[in-house]
Amino acid sequence: MLRWLILFFRRRIAVKLTLTLLAFVAVVEVVAGAYLTRALEERAVQALEGRLVALARLLQDDARTLLAPAAAPQARREFALRTSRVTDARITLILRDGRVVAESDRPLEDLAKIESHRDRPEVRTALAGGVGRAVRRSETVGHDLLYVALPIQDGTRTVGILRLALPLEVVTGAYASIRQVLLAGGFLALAVALGIGLFVARRVTRPVVEMQSVARQMAGGDYTVRAPVRSPDEIGKLGRALNVMASRFREKIEDLEREQATITAILDSMVEGVLAVDGRDHLLLLNQSVRAMFRLGPRLGPGKPFLEVIRNADLFDLLEACRAAGGEMVSRELSLTTPVERVHEVHALPLRLGGEGTGVLMVLHDVTELRRLERVRTEFVANVSHELRTPLTAIRGYLETLLEGGLDEPDNGRRFLQIVFRHAERLGRLLDDLMDLSNIELGKVTLKREPTDLADVLEPVLAIVRPQAEAKRLAVAADLPPGLPAVSADRDRLVQILLNLVDNAVKFTPEGGRVTVTASPREGMVEVVVADTGVGIPSTDLPRITERFYRVDKARSRELGGTGLGLAIVKHLVQAHGGELRIESELGKGTTVSFTLPTARVEEAA
Numbered sequence: 001m002l003r004w005l006i007l008f009f010r011r012r013i014a015v016k017l018t019l020t021l022l023a024f025v026a027v028v029e030v031v032a033g034a035y036l037t038r039a040l041e042e043r044a045v046q047a048l049e050g051r052l053v054a055l056a057r058l059l060q061d062d063a064r065t066l067l068a069p070a071a072a073p074q075a076r077r078e079f080a081l082r083t084s085r086v087t088d089a090r091i092t093l094i095l096r097d098g099r100v101v102a103e104s105d106r107p108l109e110d111l112a113k114i115e116s117h118r119d120r121p122e123v124r125t126a127l128a129g130g131v132g133r134a135v136r137r138s139e140t141v142g143h144d145l146l147y148v149a150l151p152i153q154d155g156t157r158t159v160g161i162l163r164l165a166l167p168l169e170v171v172t173g174a175y176a177s178i179r180q181v182l183l184a185g186g187f188l189a190l191a192v193a194l195g196i197g198l199f200v201a202r203r204v205t206r207p208v209v210e211m212q213s214v215a216r217q218m219a220g221g222d223y224t225v226r227a228p229v230r231s232p233d234e235i236g237k238l239g240r241a242l243n244v245m246a247s248r249f250r251e252k253i254e255d256l257e258r259e260q261a262t263i264t265a266i267l268d269s270m271v272e273g274v275l276a277v278d279g280r281d282h283l284l285l286l287n288q289s290v291r292a293m294f295r296l297g298p299r300l301g302p303g304k305p306f307l308e309v310i311r312n313a314d315l316f317d318l319l320e321a322c323r324a325a326g327g328e329m330v331s332r333e334l335s336l337t338t339p340v341e342r343v344h345e346v347h348a349l350p351l352r353l354g355g356e357g358t359g360v361l362m363v364l365h366d367v368t369e370l371r372r373l374e375r376v377r378t379e380f381v382a383n384v385s386h387e388l389r390t391p392l393t394a395i396r397g398y399l400e401t402l403l404e405g406g407l408d409e410p411d412n413g414r415r416f417l418q419i420v421f422r423h424a425e426r427l428g429r430l431l432d433d434l435m436d437l438s439n440i441e442l443g444k445v446t447l448k449r450e451p452t453d454l455a456d457v458l459e460p461v462l463a464i465v466r467p468q469a470e471a472k473r474l475a476v477a478a479d480l481p482p483g484l485p486a487v488s489a490d491r492d493r494l495v496q497i498l499l500n501l502v503d504n505a506v507k508f509t510p511e512g513g514r515v516t517v518t519a520s521p522r523e524g525m526v527e528v529v530v531a532d533t534g535v536g537i538p539s540t541d542l543p544r545i546t547e548r549f550y551r552v553d554k555a556r557s558r559e560l561g562g563t564g565l566g567l568a569i570v571k572h573l574v575q576a577h578g579g580e581l582r583i584e585s586e587l588g589k590g591t592t593v594s595f596t597l598p599t600a601r602v603e604e605a606a
């Protein structure tokens with residue numbers, strides 16, 4: 001409880017101020033009161049003493065007579081009683097030897113019992129020739145008395161002493177009311193001091209308390225609060241300074257936040273993954289690309305240990321290698337298998353972080369597509385060489401045979417020449433397809449788009465494959481709904497697309513099968529579907545089937561006169577028209593190839 005009180009008083013400025021003021025007023029009052037009482041008492045005693053001395057001097061002649069040895073005790077008594085009655089003072093007559101011969105407060109018969117007054121201080125002074133004076137508590141009367149003793153001289157001889165005494169109360173009683181007034185004044189002063197103390201304290205401390213709460217809110221990060229500025233004094237200035245500080249802080253924090261947001265936005269919009277760790281391998285930052293690469297949730301991020309967030313030992317190895325390299329940039333190509341395998345070129349640079357050790361900055365560049373393209377290019381060159389070599393080898397072989405005498409055998413010679421011709425044709429077809437594909441890819445082919453009726457195009461295509469289909473006893477049917485909108489397409493290219501697809505369907509469908517071509521309108525497009533009941537394509541080959549030279553069975557395709565470029569050309573042509581190619585297939589059951597083309601606009605059709 002006491003501790004709490006001490007704390008309470010220590011904590012509150014208002015209480016401290018008020019108490020200090022009260023203590024000050026109280027001390028001043030006590031000191032002033034004590035001084036005043038003492039001064040009043042002294043003056044009272046002085047006044048009383050003067051009165052008594054004057055009285056004594058008036059009575060000294062009578063006293064001289066009565067102190068004579070011959071004086072009657074009764075006369076002395078009467079003198080004492082009379083003067084006492086008139087003056088209210090206690091009168092005592094004392095002989096030189098100290099014997100009391102008259103006393104206004106004591107009857108005659110008691111006098112003998114009174115001890116010698118020689119040693120009373122006032123008597124001693126009087127006997128020595130001066131005016132004796134003493135304040136003492138009288139046993140006889142029971143309160144403080146002022147004694148004044150006057151030596152009574154007869155010529156030069158002191159015959160005795162006349163002593164007068166009055167209770168101090170006679171004068172001090174009058175001062176009691178003054179003391180009461182003083183006391184009341186003191187209390188009033190204390191009350192006023194308390195009032196002033198409380199008022200001033202509140203005036204001073206209220207803004208201070210408000211500022212304290214404002215400062216606490218600012219410490220909590222709220223810089224919108226403002227301290228009260230009511231007065232032009234120091235407290236007002238403090239409030240103003242606090243407000244200026246808060247608005248500066250706010251501006252600074254907003255600047256920092258803006259800067260931070262810009263940096264984050266830049267980092268997040270980067271295609272490259274960026275991440276940084278500190279000297280203890282804890283993440284400092286990571287951008288959106290890194291999050292996407294490692295499928296990181298929003299809770300995993302800066303502040304966490306690297307390996308806890310990115311569980312990739314290769315990347316961690318690189319991080320350590322970068323530290324070991326001592327300031328050099330370290331680059332490595334890593335295959336990161338989270339969540340799908342992708343190849344990344346990772347550059348790791350040391351980050352000097354001042355006192356916090358050396359961190360590492362990593363930039364992850366996804367080179368999967370680049371590497372794939374490189375592989376496709378190499379494969380393409382190998383494929384082209386291979387595709388060209390096969391017919392060329394055959395042509396050279398047969399020509400050699402012919403030159404070495406084959407020409408002399410008319411039957412064989414003709415057969416060999418036919419083979420040479422077939423291979424040369426195949427070479428030509430291959431080169432045509434390659435040129436075509438490369439032109440489409442390079443955008444060199446301009447499509448002459450016009451509203452085209454699908455039925456018009458499909459008819460000649462089916463006419464071309466029909467002999468081949470009939471030979472295999474295949475049912476080839478077109479089923480176009482009436483009122484199918486015209487498509488916006490290059491007629492010749494559309495023929496090329498359809499011919500490739502229908503030709504594939506016929507080629508890869510065994511005897512007795514069926515090939516159907518259907519079409520249907522779909523959201524501003526027309527979808528054309530070429531379906532067969534053929535051998536189908538294994539699902540593992542399906543994703544790569546449109547790549548150049550990609551064939552399920554190379555020998556068979558070649559035997560059937562294919563170049564392996566047909567679907568690649570189709571895909572590019574469909575895309576050039578703004579459509580999409582989709583291939584679905586089930587091994588042994590058949591293949592469905594569908595593609596979309598935009599419908600011709602009305603004004604175009606007109």
Ligand code: ADP
Nearest residue numbers: 504505508551552557562563564565566567591
């Ligand atoms: P190709 O000149 O060999 O026909 P394509 O690019 O047209 O070349 O076709 C590539 C490969 O796709 C073919 O070799 C074949 O293995 C497969 N293919 C294409 N169409 C079909 C189909 N309708 N049924 C089964 N396999 C097909």
